[in-house]
Amino acid sequence: MARSASAMRGQILESALRLFAVHGFRGTSLQDIASEAGCSKASLLYHFAGKEKILIELLAPARDALATLLDRVAGLEGGRLVEETVVGYVDLTLRFRREIRLLFEDIAEMSCHQDLNVMELADGLLDALAGRSQQAPARVAAWMVLGAVFITGAADDEMAPDEVLRAEMIRSALRTLDHTPS
Amino acid sequence: MARSASAMRGQILESALRLFAVHGFRGTSLQDIASEAGCSKASLLYHFAGKEKILIELLAPARDALATLLDRVAGLEGGRLVEETVVGYVDLTLRFRREIRLLFEDIAEMSCHQDLNVMELADGLLDALAGRSQQAPARVAAWMVLGAVFITGAADDEMAPDEVLRAEMIRSALRTLDHTPS
DNA sequence: GTCAGTTCTGACCGATCGGACAGTTAAGGT
DNA sequence: ACCTTAACTGTCCGATCGGTCAGAACTGAC
Numbered sequence: 241m242a243r244s245a246s247a248m249r250g251q252i253l254e255s256a257l258r259l260f261a262v263h264g265f266r267g268t269s270l271q272d273i274a275s276e277a278g279c280s281k282a283s284l285l286y287h288f289a290g291k292e293k294i295l296i297e298l299l300a301p302a303r304d305a306l307a308t309l310l311d312r313v314a315g316l317e318g319g320r321l322v323e324e325t326v327v328g329y330v331d332l333t334l335r336f337r338r339e340i341r342l343l344f345e346d347i348a349e350m351s352c353h354q355d356l357n358v359m360e361l362a363d364g365l366l367d368a369l370a371g372r373s374q375q376a377p378a379r380v381a382a383w384m385v386l387g388a389v390f391i392t393g394a395a396d397d398e399m400a401p402d403e404v405l406r407a408e409m410i411r412s413a414l415r416t417l418d419h420t421p422s
Numbered sequence: 423m424a425r426s427a428s429a430m431r432g433q434i435l436e437s438a439l440r441l442f443a444v445h446g447f448r449g450t451s452l453q454d455i456a457s458e459a460g461c462s463k464a465s466l467l468y469h470f471a472g473k474e475k476i477l478i479e480l481l482a483p484a485r486d487a488l489a490t491l492l493d494r495v496a497g498l499e500g501g502r503l504v505e506e507t508v509v510g511y512v513d514l515t516l517r518f519r520r521e522i523r524l525l526f527e528d529i530a531e532m533s534c535h536q537d538l539n540v541m542e543l544a545d546g547l548l549d550a551l552a553g554r555s556q557q558a559p560a561r562v563a564a565w566m567v568l569g570a571v572f573i574t575g576a577a578d579d580e581m582a583p584d585e586v587l588r589a590e591m592i593r594s595a596l597r598t599l600d601h602t603p604s
Numbered sequence: 605g606t607c608a609g610t611t612c613t614g615a616c617c618g619a620t621c622g623g624a625c626a627g628t629t630a631a632g633g634t
Numbered sequence: 635a636c637c638t639t640a641a642c643t644g645t646c647c648g649a650t651c652g653g654t655c656a657g658a659a660c661t662g663a664c
Contacts, residue, residue, distance in 0.1 A: 245641070265532075266448045269621065280643050285623065287641090296537055303538050310546045317554065319601065325550040326567065326595045330588055333575030340576040343532070347525045350447075355478055356485050364492045368507040372499065376582040380574065380590035381597075383581070385508065387573025388566035388598065393515030394522040395565055400558040406512060408562035413508045415563075416570065416598040419501065427611075451651065462613050467653065469611090611660070620651080629642070634635105 249287050252277045256294050261338045264345020265295055302336040362386070369417065378417075385413045431469050434459045438476050443520045446527020447477055484518040544568070551599065560599075567595045 255276035259268040270291055274281040288294045309328040313321055333340060341348075351358040369382035392409055400408065437458035441450040452473055456463040470476045491510040495503055515522060533540040551564035574591055582590065 248641080270623085271621085281622090282624090282644075283642050286643090291622065295532070299538055303540060303543065306543050306547065310543065310550065313550050321550060322553050322599055322601050323596070325547070326571075326599070326601075327592055329547065329551070329567075330571055330575070330591045330595065333571050334584065334588060337576055337578065340572060343529045344576060350477070350525070356481055358485060361485065361488050361492065365488065365507070365511065368492065368495050368503060369511070371504050376586055377590050377593075379579070379581045380587060381594045383574040383577055383579065384570035384591065384594045384598070385511075387577070388570035389508075389512055389515050390522060391569025391573065392562065392565040393512070394519055394526060395569070396519065397561070397565065399561045399565070402516065404558050405562060406516060408559050409512045409566065410509055411559075412563045412566045412598050413512065414505070415600060416566070416594050417504055417508070418597060419504050419508075430611080452653085453651085463652090464614075464654085465612050468613090473652065606664085608663090609661085611658105613656105613658075615655090617654075618652100621649085622647105623649105624647080625645090627643085627645105629640105631638105631640080633638085 245287070248277075248279065248283070252279070252284060252287060253294065253298060257298050257338055257342065260295070260298070260342035260345070264349065265342065267345055267349065298342075299339055302332070302339045305332055305336070371417075381417050385416050388416065389413060427469065430459075430461065430465070434461070434466060434469060435476065435480060439480050439520055439524065442477070442480070442524035442527070446531065447524065449527055449531065480524075481521055484514065484521045487514055487518070553599075563599050567598050570598065571595060 252273065256268070256273045259272055259276060262268075263272075270281045270284050273294070274284050277284075284294075288297070309325070309332065313324045313328070316324060350356070351362070366379070366382045366386060369385050370378040373379070389409060392405075399405070434455065438450070438455045441454055441458060444450075445454075452463045452466055455476070456466050459466070466476075470479070491507070491514065495506045495510070498506055532538070533544070548561065548564045548568060551567050552560040555561070571591060574587075581587070
């Protein structure tokens with residue numbers, strides 16, 4: 241035993257990221273991580289001050305990358321600002337997929353596992369939003385709308401009265417879907 | 423004591439929904455709900471077979487409403503299909519705001535509470551996506567893109583190869599923001 | 605008042621979790 | 635060979651959780 245400290249730390253982080261992404265933060269115990277990493281639970285707490293510290297260290301790179309992006313676009317404006325931000329943000333989410341997934345822990349778990357057969361309904365909603373199309377562009381746009389409306393509805397930044405919020409959400413969603421009003 | 427059964431059940435559901443939306447499902451204990459509802463923990467389990475049953479009963483109305491919407495648009499196609507689906511979906515998310523929020527339990531808790539000052543970064547990202555505009559339409563659209571990309575990146579329906587997914591996400595996002603390519 | 609049935613509760617249980625700690629093992633410098 | 639230091643572990647602990655159960659408290663019908 242007694243590998244180099246950084247090797248063990250890396251192994252722990254990798255195992256934790258994988259388990260967090262599947263069972264979520266609260267759904268993963270220190271013992272789970274230790275077993276996967278091939279060490280004792282006590283060894284975890286030797287390398288990390290606590291369970292939360294593992295999570296923080298896992299999310300830090302994503303946070304730093306986002307901060308870097310914001311710095312880079314800080315001096316821009318207009319079309320360039322929007323374009324660079326969008327492209328950079330999309331790349332970030334694709335690069336840090338697993339990190340994002342671990343944030344959705346229970347949503348996925350609840351959606352699948354329980355009596356609520358939400359997955360089936362979500363599929364139906366996706367189909368309808370895509371206009372029954374199976375083409376990639378339509379399906380990606382449908383996913384975008386699914387997530388956009390879901391989060392914006394819950395966000396409530398108090399950015400606008402409900403009627404305005406509703407109207408703008410609908411207009412934005414239809415733009416996303418490249419829908420030309422009939 | 424010994425109120426009518428339905429009254430107590432309603433009180434429990436209301437308290438649970440409020441607490442779940444703030445602290446999440448796993449972050450709320452039966453004792454928390456009982457205290458807020460003004461009864462004993464044992465009384466909860468007299469009215470509900472278990473903690474999960476409370477959650478299921480809370481989410482059922484939203485699920486049923488979504489199923490109803492999908493039934494309603496099942497016979498439509500083309501532009502009407504997309505329009506009706508979008509409007510219906512937006513209305514659902516606004517109507518069941520609290521139910522959706524409870525699904526985001528830990529995300530919000532982690533974003534705020536910890537060393538990661540994610541909220542500040544999210545604000546910066548929103549500003550950039552909105553092109554530094556403070557107008558409601560731009561800010562709503564920015565929120566939409568924030569949620570859309572975040573969820574679509576993590577979704578990985580294997581709907582498309584990564585390069586296609588990336589390109590379509592960028593195009594969709596720019597459409598959402600009503601951005602005309604320069 | 606009596607009594608059956610519903611509603612409610614305090615006390616308790618087993619399981620699990622994050623974490624603390626003393627002690628053990630391996631590695632490297634001298 | 636010796637000793638210091640880092641790496642690691644078995645074991646225990648307090649807290650918390652979801653859930654059970656026997657019985658108390660209340661209610662309405664008679």
